[in-house]
Amino acid sequence: MQQAGEGDRVRIDIPDEADVDHDLHGAHGEVVTVLHDDAGDVTGVDVDSRLYRVALDSGRTVDVRGRDVRPPIDD
Template sequence: MQRFSKGDRVRVDIPDETDPDHKQYHGVHGHVVTVLTDDAKAVTGDERDDHLYRVSLPSGETADFRWRDLRPPIDEDDNSTS
């Protein structure tokens, strides 16, 4: 089951401060630009892991996240990065 779709506004949520991506991405809002699929479920056993969300960030870069690192935005009109 796909949690987000292309065009959805999302917030990156990586609460583990020891995660290498925490400092760079935690709290940043962006938009899903594409949803990729793979077979990560074969490793994790969770069908949600088969979706990789490519997110366009305010910095101009794109980054890929699994469902567990994304949440709905805090405020639909909030354009902040934290």
């Protein structure tokens, strides 16, 4: 996904079962806000600097990196 903005529906994509946030894999929600930090400077990957705060359909709110956000799957 290029860039999501506030109000966009997204799907969380963390397929690596070893990732501590794997339990979020496949969850859908709405972007509440987009935050920025310097992670991209450390990793060399610009998308890593975008942190999305997502209100999941389950009611939980989480922060995920840009690399973990995809367009939603239509029901």
